[in-house]
Amino acid sequence: MAMNRRRFLYAAAAGAALFSRMPDLRAAGYDLIVRGGRVIDPSLGIDGVRDVAVAGGRIAAVQENIGADAAEIIDARGKLVVPGLIDIHCHAAAAKDGPSLVLRDGVTSYNDAGSYGADGIDQAAAVVKRGPNFGRLLVNISRIGIDIQQGELHDLSLADVDLARAAISRNRDVVVGVKVRLSNNVTGANDLEALRRAQEAASSFGLPVMVHIGQSYSPLPAILSLLKRGDMITHVYAPAPNGILDDSGRILPEVLAARRRGILFDFGNGTLAHFNWDVFERAVKQGFVADTISTDWVGAQSRTTNVVDLPNVMSKFLMFGLPLIDVIAHVTVNSARAIHAFSDRGTLNVGAPADIAVLDLREGSFQFMDNYNGIRTGRQRLFPIATVIGGKKAPDRA
Structure with missing residues (x-):
């Protein structure tokens, strides 16, 4: 399937300059080598059998047949070796x-999308x-964070801009944006004003806003009109x-038009009315593929829903014909390009943090479910096998 946003997909090549100033890590010897896997790194345009060597917590080399030894070897023959996965909405x-659980799924970087407010x-x-x-983290514009039972924005007084700004200021090192959920059962008629307040809080720090859409009170064009370049729509x-x-x-x-002016669109699998196969298929057939794939993972219970894990969610896009290298991207x-804090992640470039996911792409008959118990059958599914974080192998998933 031809991609309609390759400029965004592979803009990471420009990131090579970020690492050009790094020292030659190969001189220090290797702490770990991932051997013999099919390395797929869209940021570098690599898709082939390689070894990946790690030293000092950084990627030291990506080459065919690295002859050196290392303190630890991961045999990845017959498996995929990709940059550590980034779940931009969980x-x-x-x-x-939660962090240790998703790590075992291959998720070396994650963005908690508004669980908590001020x-x-x-x-x-x-x-x-x-x-x-x-x-x-994204801070929820509602001071109480997500309220699944009542909806956190039916009372607009909870969307307190000053409290949100103070919360960001106190945690500027980890807060990377503002989240607002705009479904009718969350906001009622308050959706556009809640979004305006989210923008007011975010703009003070030059941060993006992530907007949860789906069955909103206001029409989507009205919501889109309030977004700026770099903002994100999730549950696309x-x-x-x-x-x-x-x-x-x-x-x-x-x-x-929103996409042309720099608004990003995230999948956000989730479980509650966030997608069905009909909308998914119609959009993809028109070339409208989400910019990022995320889970909306909420805990161990997600394993028993249609989410399961990020590799499972990625497999849904394989089922609709998206090339494997694009799914990895x-x-x-x-x-990594959507949120600046991740700008040195999502790559196996020499000098980058040594975050690596080893996946198994299995052939067979696999059932995938939407949020409405709709089932589609695909012939491929990705499974997490091993994860390296900061150059160290993480515990395997049970």
Whole structure:
């Protein structure tokens, strides 16, 4: 399938300059080598059998048949070796052992998308800082964070801009944006004002806003009109009312215009009315593929839903014909470009942090589910096999 955003997909080549100033790590010897896997790195245009060597917590070499020994060897023959996966929309900071659980899925970097507002962001920041992987946070514009039962923005007084600004200021090292959920059951008629307040808080720091769409009170074009370059729409394939398709199933012109002016679109698999196969298929057939693939993972219970893990969610795009290298790009280089804090991640470039995911691409008959119990069958599925974080092998998933 031809991609319509290759400039965004492979803009990472410019990132090579970031690492050109790094010392030659090969001189220090290797701590770990991942041997013999099919290395796929969209940022470098690599798709072939290589060894990946690590020294001092950084990528030291990506070459055929590295002859040196290392303190630890990972045999990746017959497997995929890719940059550590970035889940740009999950809720790992709010889940018990969330960061360590997603790490075992190959997720070396994650973005907790608004689990907490101003009232709880300090707690979330502490979780991020002590986690084994690289985590960042979006602060929810509602001071109470996500309220699944009642909806956190029916009372607009909870969308307190001053409190949000103070929360960001206190945690500027880990807060990378503002989140606002705009479904009707979350906001009612308050959606556009809640978004305006989210923008007001974010703009003080030059940060993006991530907007959860799906069955909103206001039409999507009204929401899009309030977004700036670098902002993100998540749950892009949410069904009507007020999704990305018009009544005839075509992509709204306002959606296409938003993409042209730099608005990013994230998948956000989730479980509650966030996508169905009909919208997914219609959009992809029109060439409208999400910029980033994410899970909306909420904890160990996600294993028993249609989410399972990020490799499973990636496999849904393989089922619709997206090339494997593009699917990898959607969880590595694309996510790294979407949020500046991840700009040195999502690559196996020499000098980059040694974050690596080893995946198994299995052939067979696999069932994939949307948020409405709709089932489609695909012939390929990705499974997490091993993860390296900062040059050290993480515990395997049970």
